[in-house]
Amino acid sequence: MPVSIDPPLVAIASQFGHDTLKNIKENGEFVLNVPGIDMLTKVRQAGKKLPYGKSELKEFNIETEESDEVKPPRLKNCISSFECKLEWMKEAGDHMVIIGRVLKAHVRDDLYKDGILDIDKAKTVLHVSRSIFATPNKVEAE
């Protein structure tokens, strides 16, 4: 979730023992990718547990491209990607809360209209439970 506007900071929570946490501790950097619902199959594959050191990206042919500011690559074709430097992390129960400083944000130009995300085109992925997901539709407030 977004946590700070200036400086731009985002928060994620990662379960202890997961490769995500190991990788962030090791690198001090990460990329937060926001996939579209058209990438749902790949998202689910990437969430599968492979032995540490074995890349889910290679295993499932998930395309990446080089990041500009950090070592980890970013995923291709996402709605947006945020290249982050680790700001701090702190334990919260069975997860670690991880705060990243956004060094560079990538957004797909075709999904923006007048500087605002066109949410009916940018169909993000929301997880409900097990194999049930959801994607948002725009609602204009009065």
Added chain:
Amino acid sequence: MPVSIDPPLVAIASQFGHDTLKNIKENGEFVLNVPGIDMLTKVRQAGKKLPYGKSELKEFNIETEESDEVKPPRLKNCISSFECKLEWMKEAGDHMVIIGRVLKAHVRDDLYKDGILDIDKAKTVLHVSRSIFATPNKVEAE
């Protein structure tokens, strides 16, 4: 966002100077309410800045009911409400990251089917930008 399963912990981020942060610091407790899109007008009213001590709830006739485990009341008619005790807070840029331990969770029975949220009935509120909001629709993964 949810951060821990056992113990159940949630995270929110609150801007410095906002009443939410002042209230949580003072009480050590808070309620995280999840409104439906049918409550959008009230959600927007409640987000308006009134002088500290002046209640947005009273001002805009937002109905509440007593919480079971904490002093702050919970909102009526929400999809769910989480009564929380402050676990810890830590500065992150211009916001405070606040971790709450869920002491009691309320959910509307009619929105659950086989223990899973019926997302097409439970139309949550997502904020996109300014007066633009969104609400999710279910997508079943392969």
